[in-house]
Amino acid sequence: MNTNQxxxxxxIDRRVIYAILLVVILIPLFFPITLPTFxxxxxxxxxxxxxxxxxxxxxxxxxxxxxxxxxTRGENQWQxxxxxxxxxxxxLHFAILSFDTQNNTVTxxxxxxxxxxKYGYVYGKDYVNWGFRPxxxxxxxxxxxxxxxxxxxxxxxxxxxxxxxxVMKGIKxxxxxxxxxxxxxxxxxxxxxxxxxxxxSPPFLFAPTAVMAPTYYPYLDTGQMAxxxxxxxxxxxxxxxxxxxxxxxRAAGALSLVxxxxxxxxxxxxxxxxxxxxxxxxxDR
Amino acid sequence: MEYIRHLFNPILLFGALGTMAILSLVxxxxxxxxxxxxxxxxxxxxxxxxxxxxxxxxxLFWDAMxxxxxxxxxMTVPVGLMFYGIYTQRFTWMSRVVFGIFFGLNAGxxxxxxxxxxxxxxxxxxLPSKSLIPPPPIPGDPHALLHQISFVLNNFLFLGIVVSxxxxxxxxxxQKNKAVLRTxxxxxxxxxxxxxxxxxxTIMTRMALLIDRMYFIFHDWLRLVKG
Numbered sequence: 001m002n003t004n005q006x007x008x009x010x011x012i013d014r015r016v017i018y019a020i021l022l023v024v025i026l027i028p029l030f031f032p033i034t035l036p037t038f039x040x041x042x043x044x045x046x047x048x049x050x051x052x053x054x055x056x057x058x059x060x061x062x063x064x065x066x067x068x069x070x071x072t073r074g075e076n077q078w079q080x081x082x083x084x085x086x087x088x089x090x091x092l093h094f095a096i097l098s099f100d101t102q103n104n105t106v107t108x109x110x111x112x113x114x115x116x117x118k119y120g121y122v123y124g125k126d127y128v129n130w131g132f133r134p135x136x137x138x139x140x141x142x143x144x145x146x147x148x149x150x151x152x153x154x155x156x157x158x159x160x161x162x163x164x165x166x167v168m169k170g171i172k173x174x175x176x177x178x179x180x181x182x183x184x185x186x187x188x189x190x191x192x193x194x195x196x197x198x199x200x201s202p203p204f205l206f207a208p209t210a211v212m213a214p215t216y217y218p219y220l221d222t223g224q225m226a227x228x229x230x231x232x233x234x235x236x237x238x239x240x241x242x243x244x245x246x247x248x249x250r251a252a253g254a255l256s257l258v259x260x261x262x263x264x265x266x267x268x269x270x271x272x273x274x275x276x277x278x279x280x281x282x283x284d285r
Numbered sequence: 286m287e288y289i290r291h292l293f294n295p296i297l298l299f300g301a302l303g304t305m306a307i308l309s310l311v312x313x314x315x316x317x318x319x320x321x322x323x324x325x326x327x328x329x330x331x332x333x334x335x336x337x338x339x340x341x342x343x344x345l346f347w348d349a350m351x352x353x354x355x356x357x358x359x360m361t362v363p364v365g366l367m368f369y370g371i372y373t374q375r376f377t378w379m380s381r382v383v384f385g386i387f388f389g390l391n392a393g394x395x396x397x398x399x400x401x402x403x404x405x406x407x408x409x410x411x412l413p414s415k416s417l418i419p420p421p422p423i424p425g426d427p428h429a430l431l432h433q434i435s436f437v438l439n440n441f442l443f444l445g446i447v448v449s450x451x452x453x454x455x456x457x458x459x460q461k462n463k464a465v466l467r468t469x470x471x472x473x474x475x476x477x478x479x480x481x482x483x484x485x486x487t488i489m490t491r492m493a494l495l496i497d498r499m500y501f502i503f504h505d506w507l508r509l510v511k512g
Contacts, residue, residue: 018311025492025499029510074497075490101336102329132340139394159344194398210489214482222409224402231486232493247500250512254496255489262488 003279009272017265024257033253042220043237046227047086049203053178054090060178060202061171062087062094063145065192067184069102072209078235078248079207080183081111086242088119088126092178093167097130097153099188104132104157124165131157142195146174174202179226183207189216193224200224207234291508301506304498410447416440446475 027033039047053060064084068076087094096112098104108129112121121127130153133141144152149171150163162168170176179202182189189206197204203226206216210231219225229238232255235248292298306321349355370379419437422429452465453472460466504510 015312021495022499025496026503029496029500029503032512072490072494074494077497101333104340105336132336134337134341139391143394155344157340190402191398194400194402195394197401210486210493211483212486214479214486218406222405224405231489232496233489247497251493251496251500255492258492258496 003276003283006272006275006279009268010276012265012268021258021261024261025254028253028257029250032250033257035253035256037236037240037249037252039237039241040230040234042228042230043234044227044241045220046205046207046229046234047238047241049179049205049226050083050086050090050092053203054092057178058090058092059170060093060176061167062092062178062181063097064094064107064181064183065097065099065188066103066107067099067182067186067188068209069100070106072185073106075209075231075235076183076185076207077106077111078232078246078251079229079238080107081115081246082235082238082242082244082248083181083183083205083207083229084111084115085119085244086238088115088121089242091119091126093126095128095130095167098132099135099138101132104129108157125167128162128165128167129157130162131155138191139195142191145177146196146198149173149176174198177202179203179205181205181207185209185212187212187215189219189225193219197224200226203227288508292506297506301502304502308498412440412444416444445471450476 050062053062064080064087066076066080068080070077084094096104096107098107112127112129115121116123116127123129141152150168153162156162156165174196180192180196182192182205184206185208189204189208192204200223204224205227206219206225207229208216208231210233213228213230216225216228220228229235232248232251236252237248239246239248303321303325306317307325309315310318346358346361350358364383367376367379367383370376417437417440419433422433426432449468449472451472453469453476455465455469460469500510504512
């Protein structure tokens with residue numbers, strides 16, 4: 001083969017690559033591929049922490065904070081769904097809080113309400129929606145929750161004073177919080193760790209998109225985070241641990257095939273590069 | 286007939302058309318993409334404005350004044366307007382006053398953030414020398430030796446990586462010494478590994494979002510995928 005023929009491996013039309021990618025994604029959606037799943041240590045720790053709260057302190061409230069919007073629903077929605085399913089399975093009380101305008105509506109209507117019907121959860125008695133807070137108010141909200149939860153939140157998402165809800169009975173300060181769960185596509189964990197958490201109490205559980213995850217591994221090592229769900233892989237892990245196989249488990253098959261394709265393309269491109277160089281040298285001689 | 290009605294459900298149809306329009310950009314820049322790009326931007330901005338007004342400004346600011354008679358809230362309007370002084374030379378000083386207040390407030394918060402978030406990481410990185418001595422085996426652990434070896438290896442790697450990366454970032458003096466140069470080179474390599482991991486995770490996110498969109502089209506909309 002001459003230089004031009006080898007060079008073709010490096011100049012495959014991107015539309016051809018996209019078409020192959022599409023086929024690779026669609027095959028496991030039509031014909032589900034069941035791969036053996038091994039939940040990562042951080043996913044298992046996330047799960048175990050919720051189990052521990054259900055066993056040791058079931059009266060405490062779990063805060064589920066969301067910064068995500070439909071733009072990252074491919075990862076965050078499935079994480080949120082798995083986490084809230086777990087909370088409901090163990091009948092833990094929880095409060096939804098959002099620092100994104102779209103998040104509060106999506107979490108309430110797309111995730112919590114359908115699951116509440118399934119698990120018999122009643123608004124105000126088993127869970128509450130603390131509503132949306134603008135990002136600019138993050139620091140006062142996070143610091144306020146430490147010493148005075150009812151005084152900081154005041155009203156739920158419909159404008160009802162939160163002290164009227166049975167689920168908020170006895171919930172006054174940070175010590176009444178069982179865990180803080182953060183579901184996010186951004187670097188929002190840092191604010192909570194700096195402003196709300198003290199000596200890893202209450203346990204901080206983090207569910208970021210995969211792109212954000214590597215930055216936060218040091219926080220797992222130091223114990224500042226009790227567990228982490230890494231993107232859709234984390235959601236799949238969690239569904240596996242719960243035994244509720246949904247999109248997260250299904251996407252794992254497609255994701256594995258996509259990785260295989262990307263690795264194959266990288267290898268092809270490199271073969272093309274080295275072979276072109278070798279052929280070029282040969283022709284020069 | 287029911288399936289046709291489902292296909293033309295306005296919400297699903299709009300979602301499907303939007304997905305196809307935005308993804309069409311990977312083939313070529315086109316008007317279909319442009320239209321939906323502007324629709325999405327407009328929708329997101331409009332939704333943000335409406336939601337912020339309905340859930341924050343109206344109940345906490347407008348209703349507090351008009352309905353509950355707390356007219357002191359009106360004082361926040363001129364303070365807020367002072368931010369816009371930045372656009373004229375004459376009133377720039379006004380914006381500096383409010384910016385200064387906000388900088389001061391944030392600077393105070395940063396100290397707390399640093400103490401709560403960064404200090405534990407720094408202190409935990411000071412692994413004592415005993416971290417290279419394996420802990421006693423857990424009774425009944427069939428892989429006790431393997432766990433002991435991995436404990437020592439992990440801590441050894443951790444210490445080596447922390448030191449080599451710190452040496453790489455020593456720019457205060459010229460790195461001439463061979464040992465320093467080699468250590469810095471290792472630091473650069475491990476940094477490259479970390480960047481590679483971040484890039485790999487970026488691909489994971491992008492692909493997960495694409496898989497979700499395909500699931501929406503073929504499962505939620507076309508109903509060709511079961512389960």
